[in-house]
Amino acid sequence: MNTQETIIKLIEEGLPMLLNGVKAMPEEKLTWKPAETARTAMEVAAEAVSMLSACAGMLENRGMSKHGDDESRPTTVAELEAAAKEGAAKLYAVIRAFPEADFEKTLDLPWGKMSFFQIMSYPYWNIMWHAGQINYIQTLYGDTEMH
Secondary structure, eight states, rough: OOHHHHHHHHHHHHHHHHHHHTTTTTTTTTTOOOTOOOOOHHHHHHHHHHHHHHHHHHHHSOOOEEEEOOOGGGOOOHHHHHHHHHHHHHHHHHHHHGGGGGGTTTEEHHHHHHHHHHHHHHHHHHHHHHHHHHHHHHHHHHHOOOO
């Protein structure tokens, strides 16, 4: 298995963890904020899913890609699943076509310089980060079951 397929496999295995956490939540908890300044589980999940397409765009265009504003992000579980499926398919195609010789080339982004390898692998760790946040939100309202 080459590097591109390894990254794809990690995302394929991580994305269901994020989605299963959201799907296990009661609908009223999807938009619940555990604190005034906190984000909801749906906001967190939508951001993670939006990064699939955003990173695909950065890799494909070799430049900054639109992250997706709040109005265009999914607001229901069905929309979230559809966006995840579409974004993942796009990202996987771009990763498979990305030349390994360009992995260490960099892109200047608003938050700093990143190599294309880092951009390619960013969706995986971002998904896992947000899956953990969703699981933590679940414990705050009493759900301690693993989803």
